[in-house]
Amino acid sequence: MSGISEPPLNDVWNVPGEEHLLAEFEQQDRNHFGSIDATSYYHKLQIQDFLQAVLEDRPPLVTGREGRIVVEMFTAIYQSQQERRPIKFPVPA
Known part of the structure; x- marks a missing residue:
């Protein structure tokens, strides 16, 4: 695992009327980020998408x-x- 101990959290921007969802989102993020190495997980997904884009002759997501x-x-x-x-x-x- 990486040295990143907490998931990124945006508690400033929210959707009016959905503020009550923040605690649920925080828990989901803690569960997810506790099970992955955040320094490589998303990089791996991006590489996988690029390779798939080449195979499918489409632009990559990024x-x-x-x-x-x-x-x-x-x-x-x-x-x-x-x-x-x-x-x-x-x-x-």
Whole structure:
């Protein structure tokens, strides 16, 4: 198992009228994340989907372009924190 001890939890955003579901969602997440290695489980699913997409001649659930956008976003977050200024997109290479 990984060093991640708790599942990610978003208790800030919710659907009006469904706040009562938070405790149930928390328990489901604790049960699920307690049975997997979160550092590799979702990566494995993404690789499996990519291979299946090749076999089925379809786009993967997450394209290379979409993945690049996420990398750029996190790069900008770190750069913004280090330089203490907003970073505009696209981030220069």
